[in-house]
Amino acid sequence: MDERGLHRLIGTIIAPEHLEDDCAVVPCADRLMVVSTDMLHETTDFPAGMTDWQAGWMAVAVTLSDVASMGAAPGQVLLAVGLDRPERLRGIMEGARDCCAAFGAELVGGDLDAHSELTLVSTGIGWVEPGYLVRRRGARPGDAVAVTGRLGEAQAALNGWEQHRRELLEPQPRVREGQALARAGVSAMMDISDGLALSLYDLLAVNDCGFAIDTARLPLPAGVPVEEGRLLALYGGGDFELLFCAPQGVVPVAGVEAHVIGEVIDERVVLADGEPLEPRGYLHEWSG
Known part of the structure; x- marks a missing residue:
């Protein structure tokens, strides 16, 4: 079973149209809010030799890419860190902050927990006028x-x-x-x-x-x-x-x-x- 097969399972539980795009779309006053979440694990997503700064950068970049695909401007990013070693946190957070700054987003919070394997979960929020979605x-x-x-x-x-x-x-x-x-x-x-x-x-x-x-x-x-x-x-x-x-x-x-x-x-x-x-x-x- 692969992830696309499991997406079809999810489509039997929630409305399938919610699974069609890179982001969820939420009406918000006269604009639309687009929201995406991505989970990255060290063994499957972070190549050998990657620095902690680069891991933080990548976690944000993949989510901002989803926001970009909807024609939206980046707004806020939250980063949840499942941390294997405390000394890695500074580099990860600095990489995430720097990616946000480079593309016009703001890192505004997240969560922190202890994990046996480094796991980063980024949530990106973007904004777009309805006519440009x-x-x-x-x-x-x-x-x-x-x-x-x-x-x-x-x-x-x-x-x-x-x-x-x-x-x-x-x-x-x-x-x-x-x-x-x-x-x-x-x-x-x-x-x-x-x-x-x-x-x-x-x-x-x-x-x-x-x-x-x-x-x-x-x-x-x-x-x-x-x-x-x-x-x-x-x-x-x-x-x-x-x-x-x-x-x-x-x-x-x-x-x-x-x-x-x-x-x-x-x-x-x-x-x-x-x-x-x-x-x-x-x-x-x-x-x-």
């Missing part, structure tokens, strides 16, 4: 499919390409880009934390259309052989770029590095170079 649902046939930045860099670092180690350890949430894309009129958006292929299937699950990409148009990690880079771009996790769909004429958007990689099609399938794309990437899994 972007959800995963909304893609239409004929829209362009595009991504920000480059794909596969985090996985390239895990594969030994050291020039991409900063992208792995200090991800940069596309906060400014998410807001600019929302204002430009993109039709659907999400972040790519689990890899491009799985993200396309996540879009497929909530839209009444499909997606066809051209792998020759993928923005690949620099310095990596093309064939390896293409596989990393399709299936590697940890990039925290944005995947979005946009009506013709919207892209390019001023100030946003984006690459059109395909188009939205009528048939509810995910295709790469005309063939079905394998739905694999980064997944938490349980045996049994």
Whole structure:
């Protein structure tokens, strides 16, 4: 059983539409509040050699990436720390604070507990006007499919390409880009934390259309052989770029590095170079 299978179980207990997006959406006066929570464990989420400062940075960055995917501006972040050793706390909190400061958020509290394994749980709150909220649902046939930045860099670092180690350890949430894309009129958006292929299937699950990409148009990690880079771009996790769909004429958007990689099609399938794309990437899994 993997995490997406368990999401379907949760959808039998709470309203399934609450599970469709990167954030929950809560009306608040004349604005919308978007809220996301992420849990990171040392053994599964923090690569060997990561500093405590980088762990704190990453915990905040992954949550701000969710906020960005909704077209929202970051507001507040809370960080719960399951701490294995007390001497690690200062570095973790300083990294979390510095990530907040870099992207316009404020670290306002959280929780602290003793754990056998370092565990960080970040909750991010963002704010957006109703007309600029972007959800995963909304893609239409004929829209362009595009991504920000480059794909596969985090996985390239895990594969030994050291020039991409900063992208792995200090991800940069596309906060400014998410807001600019929302204002430009993109039709659907999400972040790519689990890899491009799985993200396309996540879009497929909530839209009444499909997606066809051209792998020759993928923005690949620099310095990596093309064939390896293409596989990393399709299936590697940890990039925290944005995947979005946009009506013709919207892209390019001023100030946003984006690459059109395909188009939205009528048939509810995910295709790469005309063939079905394998739905694999980064997944938490349980045996049994």
